[in-house]
Amino acid sequence: MTEGIITRWFKKVGDSVARDEPLFEVSTDKVDSEMPSPAAGVLTEILAAEGDTVETGSRVAVIDENAAAGSVAPSPEPSAPAPSSGPPTTTKEPVKVAGDPVATTGAPRVAGVVMSPVVRRILADGGVEPTTVHGSGPGGAITRRDAERAVANGPTDEVVVPLSNGLRRMGQHMTLSTQSTPHGFVAIEADASIFDQLDAIGRHTRDGVEITDQMVMGLAAVRALGEFEFLNATFAGDELVVHRTVNLGFMREVLRDGMLVPVVHAAAGLTLRALARRVHELFERVTTRQLTTDDLMGGTFTLVGPTGPDSLWTNPIIIQPEVAVLSMGAVRRVPVVLEDGVSVGVGRRVVIGLSFDHRVCEPFTATAYLERVAELLAGLDLDSEH
Numbered sequence: 019m020t021e022g023i024i025t026r027w028f029k030k031v032g033d034s035v036a037r038d039e040p041l042f043e044v045s046t047d048k049v050d051s052e053m054p055s056p057a058a059g060v061l062t063e064i065l066a067a068e069g070d071t072v073e074t075g076s077r078v079a080v081i082d083e084n085a086a087a088g089s090v091a092p093s094p095e096p097s098a099p100a101p102s103s104g105p106p107t108t109t110k111e112p113v114k115v116a117g118d119p120v121a122t123t124g125a126p127r128v129a130g131v132v133m134s135p136v137v138r139r140i141l142a143d144g145g146v147e148p149t150t151v152h153g154s155g156p157g158g159a160i161t162r163r164d165a166e167r168a169v170a171n172g173p174t175d176e177v178v179v180p181l182s183n184g185l186r187r188m189g190q191h192m193t194l195s196t197q198s199t200p201h202g203f204v205a206i207e208a209d210a211s212i213f214d215q216l217d218a219i220g221r222h223t224r225d226g227v228e229i230t231d232q233m234v235m236g237l238a239a240v241r242a243l244g245e246f247e248f249l250n251a252t253f254a255g256d257e258l259v260v261h262r263t264v265n266l267g268f269m270r271e272v273l274r275d276g277m278l279v280p281v282v283h284a285a286a287g288l289t290l291r292a293l294a295r296r297v298h299e300l301f302e303r304v305t306t307r308q309l310t311t312d313d314l315m316g317g318t319f320t321l322v323g324p325t326g327p328d329s330l331w332t333n334p335i336i337i338q339p340e341v342a343v344l345s346m347g348a349v350r351r352v353p354v355v356l357e358d359g360v361s362v363g364v365g366r367r368v369v370i371g372l373s374f375d376h377r378v379c380e381p382f383t384a385t386a387y388l389e390r391v392a393e394l395l396a397g398l399d400l401d402s403e404h
């Protein structure tokens with residue numbers, strides 16, 4: 019992470035602040051975090067306004083540890099930092115965050131677009147989506163005139179929309195992966211009658227947590243890795259590190275901001291009930307933007323769930339430095355040949371695929387892994403796992 023956006027100040031100039039008290043909020047790629055004060059004293063200067071993008075290590079405020087509360091007059095505008103001519107009497111806090119591609123202003127942002135509250139209200143009242151308006155202000159900011167023109171004339175035929183920080187970084191990571199890794203892909207169609215059993219006993223665990231198709235597939239995928247350990251690995255330079263602990267990432271879409279892959283650490287040995295609880299907790303933190311760095315780090319294998327109710331399969335790009343990613347399509351009801359070999363009935367099937375690093379294995383071994391996943395999926399004892 020190299021930069022981030024100051025989204026809110028909890029204190030103003032002249033306020034007293036205690037050590038470790040929340041001082042301001044910063045927005046990184048997809049996580050909002052409250053930054054604690056590194057010292058106790060009086061906030062004498064704010065050097066980065068709300069809406070500003072700051073680089074890692076930037077000086078954003080000054081706290082005087084010797085001043086008394088009320089001794090500093092509040093200032094509405096952030097001032098530029100001045101070079102120190104003597105021994106420092108203040109404390110500065112470096113901020114390690116990631117930022118936004120849009121140039122900085124003091125205005126708040128909606129969907130990555132810089133605008134003031136007045137502009138936001140004009141567009142909302144006129145039913146115009148901010149992302150369809152081309153801002154003529156500094157850094158692409160939408161001015162009041164831009165908003166009024168958009169409401170009067172409607173959106174233009176061509177709209178210049180800056181990429182969100184999440185989409186930009188996702189593109190960078192995926193480009194790096196395709197350029198550095200020789201990708202291979204295989205897929206098989208697997209018996210999905212286990213999901214009929216799941217529907218029969220109920221889609222919630224005994225603890226009341228919802229069970230999704232992706233969670234059930236994740237359980238089978240993790241157990242199959244016990245026999246294909248070389249797929250539960252990461253590259254470190256030219257060396258392959260095979261991990262004994264399975265840290266399973268679940269790919270999750272973030273609306274208009276690409277995707278996130280929160281990680282269930284130490285997934286091997288979990289029951290379906292325990293795995294469902296862990297995944298549910300992670301997805302809740304995705305929704306509320308409360309994920310921590312630990313939630314996103316350390317993955318050794320990734321699962322991509324169905325991308326839509328009619329999707330057949332996905333050919334995902336490997337997430338570096340991992341060596342494989344499993345994908346599943348939607349569980350579908352299709353015509354199938356019954357056991358007598360001549361009759362046709364209705365059954366449930368799912369296509370599962372594996373994107374793999376050709377430096378680790380080839381299509382035959384990758385297919386063998388998928389077949390083992392299918393076997394374990396069909397053989398799950400849902401009564402005990404539930």
